[in-house]
Amino acid sequence: MQKCCFLQHTGAECATMSIIYKLTLSLFALSLLVFGIYGTYQLRTEAQDLRDDVEQETRLLTYSLLISVGNALRDRQTEDVQELLQQIERLKPSIDVRIYIQNRTVIRSGAESLAWPEEVEQTLQQTALDGEMKQYYFPDDEPDFLILSLPFNKTSTSLQGNLAVVRSLQKMKEDLSKTKTYILWSFFSFVLFTSLLCFFLGHVYISRPLQKLRQAMQAFRNSTEPPEPLPVKGKDELSSVTQEFNRMTAELFSAYRRLDAEMQQGRQLQRALQEADKLITIGQLSAGLAHEIGSPLQIVNGRARALANCAEHPDDVRRLAEILVVQTDRITRIVQRLLEFARRSPPERVHCDVAVAIAEVLDMLRYEVRRRGIELSFTHPEQLPFMLTNRDGVQQIVLNLIGNALASIPDAGTITVDLSEAPLTRAIETVPALRLSVTDSGKGIAPEHVSQLFEPFFTTRGGQGGTGLGLAVVKAIITELRGTVVVESQPDKGSCFIVHLPLKETI
Structure with a gap:
């Protein structure tokens, strides 16, 4: 028995896995978007925090040195100043300290730990001549140095100039690169883990139930007996679909059986009607045949009797014989057409x-x-x-x-x-x-x-x-x-x- 067309063209076989793939890819794309935005924001925040910490530490160090160096220069202790600068550079190799006097004298340590760009040197000399405070990064786009120049307090020393601190940002860049690597690894690990987890759970909770439902549909389509009801576990949407499928198969098989019984009754009724129609047709043919052949037979019978009594009259015999020929030809035509009508070959x-x-x-x-x-x-x-x-x-x-x-x-x-x-x-x-x-x-x-x-x-x-x-x-x-x-x-x-x-x- 043919089953419903929607069962013949079910698309679960090709759509089951694609649902999981679509769900996994959607989650993967969403995770990339959300955590990409979060990672970028976190990286920028971390870079700004590192820069703020470096600025604050550099500013504290500069102000502390400004007081010590100012007192030492007031007492004309230049050697002590150079020794202090050397100690600082030994403790902090990423920091270089120089003192610019307005008479263009530069006091520096003996060890040149940092190579200052010529442009920075000129800027710091001009800042000392102007007696201004200046803080900036060099270069502007991707800075390698933080530069801070503070003027001496005019009341604390007779010398006029600036204390300049140049700090290398290489350590900050390394820390930032490590932070970036950590964020990227955390980001991709999380996205990969959640995608695999989504794929696994989708296979367990979506693919397997749909696969069982598809197999049940195939068995229902190819079987003449009602299938066993599918087990229903849980109270989710797939469980509801499974329950409705069990009800549908039971109702359809009941309907199929009623339809089959009705079709059997219809065939029996059709055969009975065909037999009745044959009987009616036979009755009509019999009545028509009796009427059509009866008339010429009566004529033939009457003329034959008249012919038997007219042996002495040749003209009457000839006329009656012609009538007999005409009527027998008529009977022949009727029988021939009747045979053509009743005995048609396929x-x-x-x-x-x-x-x-x-x-x-x-x-x-x-x-x-x-x-x-x-x-x-x-x-x-x-x-x-x-x-x-x-x-x-x-x-x-x-x-x-x-x-x-x-x-x-x-x-x-x-x-x-x-x-x-x-x-x-x-x-x-x-x-x-x-x-x-x-x-x-x-x-x-x-x-x-x-x-x-x-x-x-x-x-x-x-x-x-x-x-x-x-x-x-x-x-x-x-x-x-x-x-x-x-x-x-x-x-x-x-x-x-x-x-x-x-x-x-x-x-």
């Missing part, structure tokens, strides 16, 4: 050009049409799709319809055959088809007779030798080809038979 379908098949029938009727002064025309597009159909059956349809049209035209008239491509609309679908119409200018059909045209043995030309089986045969062929036929007619204005034949066989 149609042999081939790909053919329907326009060519119809043209062959029209060529066969050209002589009869010209003899009676009737104008026969055939219109169709230059290119029509080939059709998988019963070629002989299509020709028999055209032959019978044109035969009826010829019989309905007493004098000169017109018969138009048109073939085109048009859709055939059924109850639940629309399929591509060919539309064949046969229109005549004959005497038409009475409205009360239209509904009976395709019944066996119904004819309005009984006096002209009609058997009432031609249109019944047409209807039977069209039904076998899964097509339709309708009639449009008005008395004294002609008739139009419209046939639709599907281009592809449908069952």
